[in-house]
Amino acid sequence: MTPENELLDVLIVGAGLSGIGAAHVLQRRCPGKTYQILEARPALGGTWDLFRYPGVRSDSDMHTLGYSFRPWTNPKAIADGPAILDYLHATAEEAGIIRHIRFDHKVLSATWSSADACWTVAVAHNGQQLRLKARFLYACSGYYDYEQAYRPEFAGESDFRGRIVQPQFWPENLNYDGQQVVVLGSGATAVTLVPTMAESAAHVTMLQRSPSFVVSQPSEDALANRLRRWLPGGLAHRLTRWKNVLLGIVQYAIARGRPALVKRQIVRLAARQLGPDYDVATHFTPRYNPWDQRICLVPDGDLFRAIRKGRAAVVTDEIERFTPNGLQLKSGRELPADLVVLATGLKIKLLGGMQLTVDGQPVRPSETLSYRGMMLSGVPNLLMAFGYTNASWTLKVDLTANYFCRLLRYLDRHQLAIAVPRRPTDLLARPLLDFSSGYVQRAGGELPRQGSRRPWFVHQNYLKDLLNIRYTRINDGTLQLGPAGRMPGS
Known part of the structure; x- marks a missing residue:
């Protein structure tokens, strides 16, 4: 492990899907660079180690959510959490990334000095505070x-005699066999929990204030599984990945271009799954258009199947109050419950909550603009892995990691040390995410913003980003580059 006083080339914050991928690309493309990964938890995996609720799984296919450099070979393309965690462990162990991870190291703050051209990062570990130095923070x-x-x-x-739990903090060995369960929410977590819990609960009710779009998809990609039998693993993976990327882009474009048509089709497919007597107008017809919020994926129609069998139900209503035996709804109906699961959404926290300071000035990310969806205006030598809302997160993360390595190699060739994006004075700012989901709307004061033109405009399109990130010039006139000693462009 690198001594505390040694200057690293890169400090990566987070040993989840993004962090392991970034380290793998860095080792391969910049083999001489020193780096460490700081992970606040005692294990790697990020989301896939944290979430332990029943049925936890990916909400997009693993051929695009997985890494470009490591084929996904599991027959199931919509994979469960343990399978994804195994994939991450295997990736980190085989590449030797494990020895670069400092577990139980929580980043508190990061202070940039232009004079020294480095970050000093304050880290909490075992009740003590350490300080690490690095040229780049990722x-x-x-x-x-x-x-x-x-x-x-x-x-x-306080009147409720049952138990209330949150999926993010699922109690170990929670037994709900034979119980009446109510799951609050209608997003990806709720539609995952309901069919899984319905296998052993007496009954599960998904209680939603308003419906979401729910689409059934086979858990296995038949073409991918055939290609693996016919072709070398790497080639089969690349072909499947590109097939799914292009299919996703086309489907998204049609949904945004013809929203009424796509909405009718999604609702029609739900009605076909649930039967002619089911009230899809109330329970599966959202008030918004497709991709105003993320579409919920149910592999092999498991949610619809649980409803058809009478093991689960959907109720569209609002809570008046909890009662000793369940929930009183505003319609006057009472839902019996032994267990209530609050699948009510995430809380946004950017950069793991670390506080940034640049040359003595505190930085609020919400007052910055996102450069190429990966750097912040006025903040030097800081990269940020931030994925797509309409496709697999890892697609953008992979582009970011490869761009970062191009940047490092460019700086080395030209004997430069600092890279900082400078916002033009005439640039209009707009929200980073054009999404109506509650967790995004609640995070207005947390996220950076985007600009009205490139390279400040954030594309939710892998092909456009591939051209605008992989093949763009590093020295593009917006990214200011300079030697150690003073901030470029200041």
Whole structure:
């Protein structure tokens, strides 16, 4: 392990999907660079180690959510959490990344000095505070709070004789066999929990204030599984990955271009799954258009199947209050419950909550603009892994890691040390994410913003980013580059 007083080339924050991928690309493309990964938790895996609720799984296919450099060979393309965690462990162990990870190291703050051209990072570990120095800081800590979830309060909770749990903090060995379960929410977590819990609970009710788009997809990619039998593993993976990327881009474009048509089709498919007598207009017809919020994926129609069998139900209503035996709804109906699961959403926390200071001036990310979706205006030598809302997170993360290595090699060739994006004075700012989901709307004061033109405009499109990130010039006139000693462009 690198001594505390040694200057590293790169400090990566977070040993989840993004951090392991970033380290792998860095080792391969910049083999001489020294780096460490700071992980606040005692194990790697990030989301896939934190979430332990029943049925936890990916909400996009693993051929695009997995790494470009490591084929996904599991027959199931929509994979469960343990399978994804095994994939991450195997990637980190085979590449020797494990020895670069400092577990139980929580980043508190990072202070930049232009005179020294480095970050000094304050880290909490075993009740003590350490200080590490690095030329570049690479934030791969995701965008939500691991320590808190969004937790609305309801009247009468203290009267309830049952148990209330949150998926993000699922109790170990929680037994709900034979119980009446109510899951609050209609997003990806809720539609995952309901069919899984319905296998052993007496009954599960998904209680939603308003419906989400829910689409069934086969858990296995038949073409991918055939290609693996016919072709070398790497080639089969690349072909499947590109097939899924292009299919996703086309489907998204059609949904945004013809929203009424796509909405009718999604609702029609749900009605076909649920039968002619089911009230899809109330329970599966959202008020918004497709991709105003993320579409919920149910592998092999498991949610619809649980409803058809009578093991689960959907109720669209609002909570008036908790009662001793369940929930009183505003419609007057009472839902019996032994267990209530609050699948009510995430709480945004950017950069793992670390506080940034640049040459003595505190930085608020919400007052910055996002450069190429990966750097912050006015903040030098800081990269941020931030994925797509309409496709697999890892697609953008992979582009970011490869761009970062191009940047490092460019700086080395030209004997430069500092890279900082400078915002033009005439640039209009707009929200980073054009998304109506509650967790995004609640995070207005946390996220940076984007600009009205390139390279400040954030594309939610892998092909456009591939051209604008992989093949763009590093020295593009917006990214200011300079030697150690003073901030470029200041």
